[in-house]
Amino acid sequence: MNEPLANSAPPPFKPEVRVDQWFDDQFKKSLALRKWWESQLKIVDVIKALGELAAEVEEIASNAPKDILIERVRGFGIAYGLKMLGAVSSQVNFDPHLHEPIAEYPEPGAAVTVIRPGYYWGNPKSPDEEIVLCKALIHIPPETKPINERISCTQQSRR
Structure with a gap:
């Protein structure tokens, strides 16, 4: 035994x-x-x-x-005890620990738009035990991309 x-x-x-x-x-x-x-x-x-x-x-x-x-x-x-990471369509600053880009990987702190919220779980008695369960899906809005990456449809057709 x-x-x-x-x-x-x-x-x-x-x-x-x-x-x-x-x-x-x-x-x-x-x-x-x-x-x-x-x-x-x-x-x-x-x-x-x-x-x-x-x-x-x-x-x-x-x-x-x-x-x-x-x-x-x-x-x-x-x-x-679940807490949401960003509401759909909200603008947030990119944090690689909390956000998952769907295409381009932005610089930390860059303005991004939430496509799907993420969630984390936290123990109210111990804030050090917060766990990201699901990162928020984000994308970079077109207006925040560098100018050389913003190409209109007419510019693309000329190429």
């Missing part, structure tokens, strides 16, 4: 190993194990939420207008 504590018995007495040091090491190991276990429980919670979201979409899609579906899905995401 493999019990987690079966291998944690104190080692044979050695003068260089102090009992308080051994207890500190065991405490650190137990904290690491607990943190790992809690992360596994979060994964299960996310999978359950995904199943609930799929059921919600199925129910609403067959009976309700598109606007209601969008609002309910957003509300569902908010209830589970």
